[in-house]
């Protein structure tokens with residue numbers, strides 16, 4: 001299964017270098033365009049339209065992938081997504097799970113799993129403008145680090161938030 005698109009859209013890149021691009025968002029053909037990049041900017045991407053969701057994941061595998069207490073993702077469809085520059089490599093953290101990163105600067109870039117065909121889950125920290133897409137929920141809070149809490153009132157899911165899952169609560173634990 002192909003979970004990561006080949007570089008494309010270079011023609012689009014050359015005429016998209018205006019000030020709107022520098023802000024990380026612009027409107028093309030009436031659609032919102034969101035851009036992101038790794039720390040060294042060797043890899044740049046964009047997606048059009050709104051993400052499917054924006055979630056914090058508290059599972060151990062994601063924590064290890066980003067070496068931080070929580071990993072935050074922007075879930076988009078592959079058909080919304082394209083590279084503008086460069087291409088990451090990946091580490092297969094478990095069967096069917098590819099974790100993409102920049103080979104130059106080491107920035108984690110994305111997650112793609114066989115469980116989520118047709119999607120790429122971009123790391124929120126790669127967005128050009130982190131204010132653009134605030135989180136919509138928390139996944140895998142059953143694995144959350146006990147000393148880590150977020151004071152938002154978003155839904156918390158014990159495991160995955162997909163496929164009809166019901167949140168265990170909204171807001172931080174008391």
Ligand SMILES: [Zn+2]
Pocket residue numbers: 038039040041042043102103104105106107
């Ligand atoms: Zn890089």
Ligand SMILES: [Zn+2]
Pocket residue numbers: 057058059060061062063140
């Ligand atoms: Zn996770």
